[in-house]
Amino acid sequence: MWRTIGQKSTVERLSKSVADSNTHHSYLFLGEPHTGKQTLAIELACALNCENIEEMPCRSCRSCTRILDGKHADLHRITLDESGVPEDVEVGEEVRRQRTRILTEQIEDLQRASMLPPYEGRFKVMLIENADRMTDAAANRILKVLEEPPPQVVWMLLAENEERLLQTVVSRCQRIDVHPMPPAQLERHLVDVCGAAPEQARLLSRISRGRVGWALQALEDESIIEQRISRVEGAIQLLSMTYAARFDFSREIDALYRRDRAAATDTLDQWTIWWRDLMLVKTGCAESVVNIDYVNDITEQAQRLSLEQIRDYIGKLSEARRDLDINVIPRLVFDSLVYTMPRITRPLASGIGLPVVPRNKGET
Amino acid sequence: MRVSCLQENLSRGLGAVGRSVAVRSTLPVAQNILIVAEESRLKLVATNLEMATTCWVGAKVEEEGSITVPARLVTEFVNSLPNELVNIEMPAGGRTVQFTCGRFQARMNGIDADDFPPVPEIADGIGAEVEADGLREAISRVTMAAATDESRPVLTGINVEFEGERLTLAAADGFRLAVYKMPLAKAIEGKTTVIVPARTLNEVHRLLGEQEEPVYITVNEQRSQALFRLSNAEIVTQLVQGTFPNYSQVIPKSYDTRAVADVSEFTRVARMGSVFARDASNIVRLLVTPGGEMKPGKITVTAQAEEIGDNTGDLDALVDGKEAKIAFNVKYLLDVLGVVKQSQVALEVTTPSSPGVIRPIGTDNYVHVIMPMFVQW
Ligand SMILES: [Zn+2]
Numbered sequence: 001m002w003r004t005i006g007q008k009s010t011v012e013r014l015s016k017s018v019a020d021s022n023t024h025h026s027y028l029f030l031g032e033p034h035t036g037k038q039t040l041a042i043e044l045a046c047a048l049n050c051e052n053i054e055e056m057p058c059r060s061c062r063s064c065t066r067i068l069d070g071k072h073a074d075l076h077r078i079t080l081d082e083s084g085v086p087e088d089v090e091v092g093e094e095v096r097r098q099r100t101r102i103l104t105e106q107i108e109d110l111q112r113a114s115m116l117p118p119y120e121g122r123f124k125v126m127l128i129e130n131a132d133r134m135t136d137a138a139a140n141r142i143l144k145v146l147e148e149p150p151p152q153v154v155w156m157l158l159a160e161n162e163e164r165l166l167q168t169v170v171s172r173c174q175r176i177d178v179h180p181m182p183p184a185q186l187e188r189h190l191v192d193v194c195g196a197a198p199e200q201a202r203l204l205s206r207i208s209r210g211r212v213g214w215a216l217q218a219l220e221d222e223s224i225i226e227q228r229i230s231r232v233e234g235a236i237q238l239l240s241m242t243y244a245a246r247f248d249f250s251r252e253i254d255a256l257y258r259r260d261r262a263a264a265t266d267t268l269d270q271w272t273i274w275w276r277d278l279m280l281v282k283t284g285c286a287e288s289v290v291n292i293d294y295v296n297d298i299t300e301q302a303q304r305l306s307l308e309q310i311r312d313y314i315g316k317l318s319e320a321r322r323d324l325d326i327n328v329i330p331r332l333v334f335d336s337l338v339y340t341m342p343r344i345t346r347p348l349a350s351g352i353g354l355p356v357v358p359r360n361k362g363e364t
Numbered sequence: 365m366r367v368s369c370l371q372e373n374l375s376r377g378l379g380a381v382g383r384s385v386a387v388r389s390t391l392p393v394a395q396n397i398l399i400v401a402e403e404s405r406l407k408l409v410a411t412n413l414e415m416a417t418t419c420w421v422g423a424k425v426e427e428e429g430s431i432t433v434p435a436r437l438v439t440e441f442v443n444s445l446p447n448e449l450v451n452i453e454m455p456a457g458g459r460t461v462q463f464t465c466g467r468f469q470a471r472m473n474g475i476d477a478d479d480f481p482p483v484p485e486i487a488d489g490i491g492a493e494v495e496a497d498g499l500r501e502a503i504s505r506v507t508m509a510a511a512t513d514e515s516r517p518v519l520t521g522i523n524v525e526f527e528g529e530r531l532t533l534a535a536a537d538g539f540r541l542a543v544y545k546m547p548l549a550k551a552i553e554g555k556t557t558v559i560v561p562a563r564t565l566n567e568v569h570r571l572l573g574e575q576e577e578p579v580y581i582t583v584n585e586q587r588s589q590a591l592f593r594l595s596n597a598e599i600v601t602q603l604v605q606g607t608f609p610n611y612s613q614v615i616p617k618s619y620d621t622r623a624v625a626d627v628s629e630f631t632r633v634a635r636m637g638s639v640f641a642r643d644a645s646n647i648v649r650l651l652v653t654p655g656g657e658m659k660p661g662k663i664t665v666t667a668q669a670e671e672i673g674d675n676t677g678d679l680d681a682l683v684d685g686k687e688a689k690i691a692f693n694v695k696y697l698l699d700v701l702g703v704v705k706q707s708q709v710a711l712e713v714t715t716p717s718s719p720g721v722i723r724p725i726g727t728d729n730y731v732h733v734i735m736p737m738f739v740q741w
Contacts, residue, residue, distance in 0.1 A: 117589065
């Protein structure tokens with residue numbers, strides 16, 4: 001049974017192609033982080049190798065369980081190495097490059113493996129996460145592989161940003177768009193299937209922006225919500241901080257970036273969402289804000305900023321993301337971000353809107 | 365699991381499977397060796413998902429069981445032990461294995477045997493039997509010509525063709541081609557062609573050691589996997605998928621000049637040239653001169669290095685045909701001279717721009733083609 005939710009027509013299409021033995025040799029799963037690209041890809045890998053013809057993927061046969069447990073010899077998976085480097089270690093340019101790009105050597109390992117037939121299953125699955133982070137050389141290498149696909153090998157590329165991929169790579173793949181779920185649908189799913197409390201479901205569906213993976217993780221793991229709160233509050237407070245305090249903040253986030261890249265970029269994402277919320281309120285679309293538990297703060301800040309200021313700063317944030325991608329020195333990026341952020345001098349009224357709904361799983 | 369065996373035997377077993385352990389793998393368990401205590405022996409298995417090697421060690425099994433342990437750790441530990449009885453113990457359902465030998469003791473944390481990638485079973489398909497001696501020679505003469513660059517994966521393998529009573533191994537990397545033919549112990553029906561990774565055949569060669577018993581080779585129906593059964597180990601290999609280039613057209617059908625020379629002399633002169641050619645893209649020029657009434661023919665080997673000067677060496681040869689010139693990468697020349705067992709070889713040349721051929725004298729089972737280098741003469 002497919003567990004992927006919210007992608008009904010895609011699942012139907014994939015399921016039929018597996019049943020008809022009519023699968024493509026390469027797939028591109030495109031979508032925002034935590035929308036379920038990986039879950040869908042892994043399920044397709046299960047279906048391709050499932051031993052239970054009645055229901056592929058059955059998720060319970062030997063092959064399915066080995067794939068789901070990450071033990072199957074025919075699931076080859078590469079991703080960015082984002083594991084931490086201790087804070088006090090000077091990271092060289094080479095290491096920094098490795099951590100932001102999929103390298104040719106990684107693709108070569110897969111290419112080598114792809115020339116040999118499956119070891120224990122029916123299909124070898126080559127899963128490339130962050131495929132939009134390939135170096136040009138790596139992208140050209142994968143293109144060569146996709147031009148002459150070996151039999152019994154299925155390539156699955158996972159990517160967030162189509163523009164960062166070679167068009168020729170995109171055109172060789174069966175494209176699967178993985179969309180965020182409409183918040184209302186996700187909210188229902190969280191209540192009906194996952195047993196979340198209604199308020200919790202409403203909050204999660206909104207702050208997850210329809211990204212199923214994120215919402216489910218947050219439901220399981222309270223620390224995710226706590227982290228989000230601390231990141232959002234950071235964004236709130238920065239606006240009224242002195243420049244000295246802002247540069248301290250920049251130093252902290254730079255250290256975080258070196259230790260845990262994903263956490264630092266998530267912080268930037270939280271800022272972006274915050275500023276988008278400011279814009280929504282400013283333009284009279286308050287009902288669409290993401291941070292529904294902070295509506296009061298958003299409203300108050302929006303009153304004190306001009307639309308132009310808000311718009312400019314959103315531009316700065318997206319520039320910053322691009323700069324980090326091309327390996328501009330992170331500290332410079334963060335310094336510039338905290339420096340150019342508009343400043344609200346009068347202290348804000350305290351209090352943070354709606355209380356955060358506690359975890360309430362399984363009580364329904 | 366409770367089992368004991370001699371350190372020497374265990375060490376040999378671990379050494380046999382050791383090169384099949386995955387060096388880097390997305391599957392951590394592939395960096396472990398599977399240890400299975402069964403009946404009256406210990407089974408050791410390693411796989412890098414390209415080849416899986418299984419080896420058996422005589423042992424006294426008191427309680428059956430299985431576990432995987434980190435390959436490097438267990439190998440280094442066992443190799444450091446005195447040649448005495450090694451006791452291996454693990455409580456049922458446990459994951460920590462205890463090794464005891466004399467006053468040495470070690471505990472290792474393993475990973476469940478169930479997590480270990482299963483060794484593919486190869487039951488049906490074509491089966492062939494070959495003499496160990498012949499296979500050793502065949503492998504040593506062709507694998508050096510396989511490509512090490514991964515950009516054309518089929519060329520990193522050895523093309524292995526079973527047909528009737530004959531087994532043919534061929535390797536080519538675009539610069540040279542080596543083809544070796546040998547008899548099968550029993551004729552098989554029809555023709556089967558597969559591409560075996562060069563690494564696997566090198567490992568078969570290593571494990572053959574001094575073995576005298578024949579080797580059994582089985583290729584599965586789908587032509588995706590093959591089994592090499594040796595007297596002390598089994599290697600299952602994945603087969604490279606794809607089509608090997610048709611190499612027969614690369615072997616020149618005729619020659620204008622043929623020089624028969626002594627292998628050791630040829631090697632000596634070529635090696636001297638290689639010292640000078642090191643700074644000149646490894647190029648050596650070969651000039652073949654026919655003999656006259658009273659003087660023998662010869663092969664002159666010249667290397668030119670800008671910095672350190674030239675070197676010329678020559679050797680006597682029995683030359684048939686006119687004078688000829690050809691330039692080679694000296695490394696390729698030395699590679700082939702290094703594996704020929706016969707005392708003499710023939711060098712066959714047509715023009716400076718067509719491939720040169722080297723064949724041992726006294727047998728027609730081996731052909732080695734080297735592409736020429738283009739140089740100013
Ligand atoms: Zn299944």
